Amino acid sequence: MAAKKLNIKDKYRLLTRDLDWDFSYEDRKKAFPYEEFEGIKITDWDKWEDPFRLTMDSYWKYQAEKEKKLYAIFDAFSQNDGHLNVSDPRYVNALKLFLTGVSPLEYQAYQGFAQVGRQFSGVGARVACQMQSLDELRHVQTQVHAMSHYNKFFDGLQEFSHQHDRVWYLSVPRSFFTDARSAGPFEFMVAIGFSFEYVLTNLLFVPFMSGAAHNGDMATVTFGFSAQSDEARHMTLGLEVIKFMLEQHEDNLPIVQKWIDKWFWRGTRLLTIVSMMMDYMLPNKVMSWKEAWEVYFEEAGGALFKDLARYGITMPKYSEVIEKEKEHISHQAWWTFYTHGHATGFHTWIPSDEELDWLSEKYPDTFDKYYRPLWELAKEKEAKGERFYTTGLPQLCQTCQIPMLFTEMDNPNQNSMRDTLYKGERYHFCSDGCCDIFEEEPEKYVQAWLPVHQIFQGNCGGPDMGDILSEFYKINVGADNMDMKGSPDEERWNKWKGKA
Amino acid sequence: MPVYALKPNYKGERMDRVENFGGNQLVYFGWDEHRMFCAAKAFPLPPSTPFAAVMENVLPEAFGQHPEFSQINWDTAEWLLNNEPFKPQMNATLESQGIDHKSLVRFKTPELKGYAGAGV
Numbered sequence: 001m002a003a004k005k006l007n008i009k010d011k012y013r014l015l016t017r018d019l020d021w022d023f024s025y026e027d028r029k030k031a032f033p034y035e036e037f038e039g040i041k042i043t044d045w046d047k048w049e050d051p052f053r054l055t056m057d058s059y060w061k062y063q064a065e066k067e068k069k070l071y072a073i074f075d076a077f078s079q080n081d082g083h084l085n086v087s088d089p090r091y092v093n094a095l096k097l098f099l100t101g102v103s104p105l106e107y108q109a110y111q112g113f114a115q116v117g118r119q120f121s122g123v124g125a126r127v128a129c130q131m132q133s134l135d136e137l138r139h140v141q142t143q144v145h146a147m148s149h150y151n152k153f154f155d156g157l158q159e160f161s162h163q164h165d166r167v168w169y170l171s172v173p174r175s176f177f178t179d180a181r182s183a184g185p186f187e188f189m190v191a192i193g194f195s196f197e198y199v200l201t202n203l204l205f206v207p208f209m210s211g212a213a214h215n216g217d218m219a220t221v222t223f224g225f226s227a228q229s230d231e232a233r234h235m236t237l238g239l240e241v242i243k244f245m246l247e248q249h250e251d252n253l254p255i256v257q258k259w260i261d262k263w264f265w266r267g268t269r270l271l272t273i274v275s276m277m278m279d280y281m282l283p284n285k286v287m288s289w290k291e292a293w294e295v296y297f298e299e300a301g302g303a304l305f306k307d308l309a310r311y312g313i314t315m316p317k318y319s320e321v322i323e324k325e326k327e328h329i330s331h332q333a334w335w336t337f338y339t340h341g342h343a344t345g346f347h348t349w350i351p352s353d354e355e356l357d358w359l360s361e362k363y364p365d366t367f368d369k370y371y372r373p374l375w376e377l378a379k380e381k382e383a384k385g386e387r388f389y390t391t392g393l394p395q396l397c398q399t400c401q402i403p404m405l406f407t408e409m410d411n412p413n414q415n416s417m418r419d420t421l422y423k424g425e426r427y428h429f430c431s432d433g434c435c436d437i438f439e440e441e442p443e444k445y446v447q448a449w450l451p452v453h454q455i456f457q458g459n460c461g462g463p464d465m466g467d468i469l470s471e472f473y474k475i476n477v478g479a480d481n482m483d484m485k486g487s488p489d490e491e492r493w494n495k496w497k498g499k500a
Numbered sequence: 501m502p503v504y505a506l507k508p509n510y511k512g513e514r515m516d517r518v519e520n521f522g523g524n525q526l527v528y529f530g531w532d533e534h535r536m537f538c539a540a541k542a543f544p545l546p547p548s549t550p551f552a553a554v555m556e557n558v559l560p561e562a563f564g565q566h567p568e569f570s571q572i573n574w575d576t577a578e579w580l581l582n583n584e585p586f587k588p589q590m591n592a593t594l595e596s597q598g599i600d601h602k603s604l605v606r607f608k609t610p611e612l613k614g615y616a617g618a619g620v
Contacts, residue, residue: 033506034506037504037505037506038504039504183504184504184506187504332538335535335538336538336539339536339537339538340538369618370535370618370619373614373615373616373618373620374535374536374620376615376616377536377567377615377616377620388536388565390537390538390565391541391561391562391564391565392541392542392543392561392562393541393542394538394539394540394541394542395528395530395539395540395541395542395604396542403538403539404539404540405538405539407535412619413533413535413614413618413619414532414533414619415530415532415535415539415540417530417540417604419582419583419604423514425514425516425517425601425602426582426600426601426602426603426604427602428528428602428604440501441501441502441503441504442502442503442512443502443503443505443510443511443512444503444512445512446512446513446514446515446516447512447513447514447515448515449515450515450516452542453515453516453526453542454515456521456524456526456542456544457516457520457521457522458522
């Protein structure tokens with residue numbers, strides 16, 4: 001008599017590996033056309049070790065339970081006017097940046113993992129990627145739901161999806177993911193599965209979720225907890241893919257190393273936004289960006305690369321530049337947003353005196369020397385009634401699409417600028433890292449949709465900047481943008497709190 | 501290899517060809533060691549623009565908000581065009597002195613050290 005219930009091993013076999021079939025009359029290569037063009041050699045997909053033995057039936061069960069708890073808390077948060085418990089209305093601006101810049105990346109991750117979950121010819125890898133794809137879709141949904149309560153009370157959250165595809169600073173995270181998604185399946189896995197999920201995601205989630213906890217935002221904290229078990233699975237998958245490629249064929253090593261170099265550089269550039277959230281946008285600080293970088297990249301990442309050394313993998317190229325930049329980038333980024341605060345979908349402000357002192361303490365070698373004078377100048381201008389909004393539009397990096405705000409680490413007063421000629425046209429870069437990436441695949445990056453250039457080509461409406469902001473970006477001009485001081489957000493908050 | 505693509509001879513569409521700018525070309529201007537401006541700035545200009553018009557209109561628009569801008573001694577300013585030393589000819593057009601599409605023009609003002617002497 002057959003057992004009523006399958007044991008875990010049999011269930012796992014039937015619901016993953018046995019979902020595959022052989023190709024008896026079709027050419028297997030035609031069924032998986034993306035598998036070879038990147039140059040990665042797989043000799044035996046059966047050697048794939050499933051990083052987590054999860055089957056679809058238990059996946060649904062776990063996720064449904066988590067979802068039930070999560071939405072109960074969202075309801076309670078909403079019914080109890082949870083938004084009134086945040087530390088300071090400035091905090092909500094970090095959420096605006098998260099919703100417009102990061103949540104849509106979860107959606108892009110869902111699309112990307114669905115694609116590789118189709119294109120790998122190994123069934124174990126396919127099933128794992130399909131599950132991650134579903135996780136990512138769930139993450140974008142729960143993030144949108146977590147923040148929908150804030151959207152009822154604060155400006156700047158209402159057009160996140162429209163803005164992600166258009167607004168100048170959002171082209172940075174957007175193009176990061178479209179770069180990964182338009183690569184082959186193996187590069188996508190190194191880009192997102194390994195570099196981003198395994199090594200860099202901690203720098204995004206840990207500070208952000210701790211930041212939410214430190215600032216009274218229970219909705220976001222709860223989302224973070226609910227996503228944590230998924231993230232652990234994603235990290236395991238990212239690492240498994242790397243090890244699998246390296247164990248399959250020695251020719252894969254230089255390709256994998258090249259991708260690691262590229263995606264660490266791209267990832268750290270992307271995290272510039274997070275550095276600024278941590279050091280400037282959280283009213284109650286968790287730790288400085290520099291400290292986070294030391295804990296999560298230098299220590300944790302360093303140990304990982306030591307482990308990968310047995311395969312011949314070395315630390316990502318330009319790690320030594322990144323190590324120096326940890327003292328600078330958050331300050332440079334917030335100054336950029338502050339001075340372009342008329343063109344942002346969230347509010348910006350001059351740090352308070354206590355915050356300036358905290359920054360001096362956390363960055364003893366750089367803050368007073370290079371960055372405090374910027375804020376002294378801003379204060380001086382503000383006192384004269386001339387809050388500083390810079391004129392014109394900045395030069396952008398062709399690869400990371402960030403304004404060319406980074407500086408030379410041997411002379412932090414001077415912007416770092418690189419360029420190269422390709423087919424007679426000049427291309428500009430913020431760094432050697434971004435220039436190298438372009439030079440490896442110029443035909444890819446000549447297609448960059450650079451917001452500043454698109455504006456000047458007349459593809460974003462206008463030419464009046466106010467029209468571009470309100471009609472093309474759908475920024476509610478005068479409410480979503482400009483300084484925190486005097487904003488409708490601030491006015492409403494003071495009214496709720498009974499302040500003058 | 502210019503790109504790793506599924507199909508051989510894949511070509512990308514160059515998004516920023518000069519033809520796309522309606523008769524203008526892009527020129528970037530940067531003031532070295534003055535971080536009040538986070539980056540160099542981009543301007544669409546007709547290639548026939550004389551450099552004198554850059555001095556009169558573009559640079560004040562780009563950098564006039566800086567407290568030191570009015571003190572610049574243009575006689576001692578040092579210029580770079582696409583990383584090479586350069587001496588702008590005021591009456592010559594951008595085009596005729598080699599300032600082509602997506603050129604970067606930088607200037608350094610040796611007497612001016614920025615706000616509070618801090619490179620700001």
